[in-house]
Each structure stands twice: as structure tokens, then as C-alpha cells.
Amino acid sequence: MVGSSPLPRTEVVSKVWEYIKANNLQNPENKREILADAKLQAVFDGKSKVSMFEMNKHFAQHLS
Numbered sequence: 415m416v417g418s419s420p421l422p423r424t425e426v427v428s429k430v431w432e433y434i435k436a437n438n439l440q441n442p443e444n445k446r447e448i449l450a451d452a453k454l455q456a457v458f459d460g461k462s463k464v465s466m467f468e469m470n471k472h473f474a475q476h477l478s
Contacts (some may be wrong), residue, residue: 427470429443430454 421429434440434448441447446466447466458464458472 423473424471426477430469430473 420457434454437451439451439454441449441463446475447463448454448458448466448469449463450461455462458469459475463473
């Protein structure tokens, strides 16, 4: 989704947002909500939707 080379957290967030927008994964009724596809569910602990604010919490588990 973001590539295999190390990136700063800000770049990861930016690339994930690009992915979300390219795949129309924002809830059209509530733009603060992300509707996860299979790739994002792996990052979001299997959840099918998360808020924009909750999303960053899930990233912390995968970044060092």
C-alpha cells in the first residue's frame, strides 16, 4: 500500500490517504469515517470502519 522502503510517519499517513481517496473508501455520508477494504482491515485490527482519528492509533502498532 505504501511501499517497502522506510518512510516517516507523515509520509505513511499521506500515502494511506491517497489510497483511501483513490479507492473511494470514505463514507459519503460521514467523511470522517473510513470504510476499510481487505488491505486496510489488516491495519485496522479487522474493523470494517474507523474514524479518521482512530486511524492514526492503528498506525502506531505498525510503525516504529
